[in-house]
Amino acid sequence: MKSRYETEVERISDAVIIERSHPDPARFAALYDRHAMEIHRYAARRLGPQAADDITAEVFVAAFRRRDRYDLTCDDARPWLYGIATNLIGKHRRAEVRFFRAIACTPTWHPPLLVRWPRVVPECSPPSQAPTPREHVACGLVSPPPARWPSH
Known part of the structure; x- marks a missing residue:
């Protein structure tokens, strides 16, 4: 058997629930x-299903x-x-991309990285496996140099 509160909540519109949640935030749970x-x-x-749990929670936090x-x-x-939800799903997909x-x-x-401006140089990396300066720029790890890469 449903309580009086549950029966009342079923009959009222979402707009009324939202309006009543202003002075009493617990009503938003309905x-x-x-x-x-x-x-x-x-x-x-x-x-x-896993991402949907997070998106659902974020939808109601944003709505609240x-x-x-x-x-x-x-x-x-x-x-x-x-x-x-559609906006959050789009943000999620863009972050995934x-x-x-x-x-x-x-x-x-994946060696540890040492930062040496204007490029990121892996510590102790074999020369054949070290990323090139172009790869760092393409990945957004560093900004491109003003003129050319220094030779060192």
């Missing part, structure tokens, strides 16, 4: 209970922080939550 599984499924179809900007004339908050590009630029042998 919005989470109502839509979290749906948002999680949406994220899981796009990123997989921005609840004062929610348009209370919209009774259903799902389009708003899906918009937040940057990560994989950086991995692709790294040499297979």
